[in-house]
Amino acid sequence: MALIVVAxxxxxxxxxxxxxxxxxxxxxxxxxxxxxxxxxxxxxxxxFYCTQGEKEVPAQFKVYxxxxxxxxxxxxxxxxxxxxxxxxxxxxxSDAEDSASSMGWRDNPLRMAKIFTWGLLSVRFDEKVAIPFxxxxxxxxxxxDITRAISRVVSPQRPVLGLMTPCQ
Numbered sequence: 001m002a003l004i005v006v007a008x009x010x011x012x013x014x015x016x017x018x019x020x021x022x023x024x025x026x027x028x029x030x031x032x033x034x035x036x037x038x039x040x041x042x043x044x045x046x047x048f049y050c051t052q053g054e055k056e057v058p059a060q061f062k063v064y065x066x067x068x069x070x071x072x073x074x075x076x077x078x079x080x081x082x083x084x085x086x087x088x089x090x091x092x093x094s095d096a097e098d099s100a101s102s103m104g105w106r107d108n109p110l111r112m113a114k115i116f117t118w119g120l121l122s123v124r125f126d127e128k129v130a131i132p133f134x135x136x137x138x139x140x141x142x143x144x145d146i147t148r149a150i151s152r153v154v155s156p157q158r159p160v161l162g163l164m165t166p167c168q
Contacts (some may be wrong), residue, residue: 029074033147037075040082044150047086047121048072049096064136068120071142075150083150122149129153 020028029037050065051057072085088096120131129149134142 027070027074029078030143033075033143034078036147036151037079037083040079040150040154042124042154043082043084044079044153045084045086045123046072046075046146046150047088047123049088049090049119049121051091052089060136064134064139067139068134068142071146075146120146120149122146122153124153127153127156 048068050068052065069087076083076085090096119133122129129152131145131149134145138145
């Protein structure tokens, strides 16, 4: 019996597979996001700015920050070597705070900037796309926002749309 238990643990330890048992598949990336991540040919860094360890941060935001972190881990898994995640804690008088301030993240819509800061920045070479605040009411659109930022940083030139009408 012990040998069977050890064998099962070895098999499941080697076969790395994730299962999303949530009803709405909150921790599963959409096929479109997976396709974009597979097409990446150069590394993209995602910087997640999130104040951590502060007692004043409401519990709902701590849970939401953990959800964002879990989602970013999924991006890292599917992006493999072309996605890197950098988690930054913008404490007062730190390099992370200076970096966030340089992006114009001094205030957030909740007027709680002195308590905590968070946002995302996608970086590829000299291209940067920032999401200065991640409001909890857009949680369902979080994957879309992150994927759009990655897509914009990878192909910053947008196609030009022309409209032709007959001369009258």
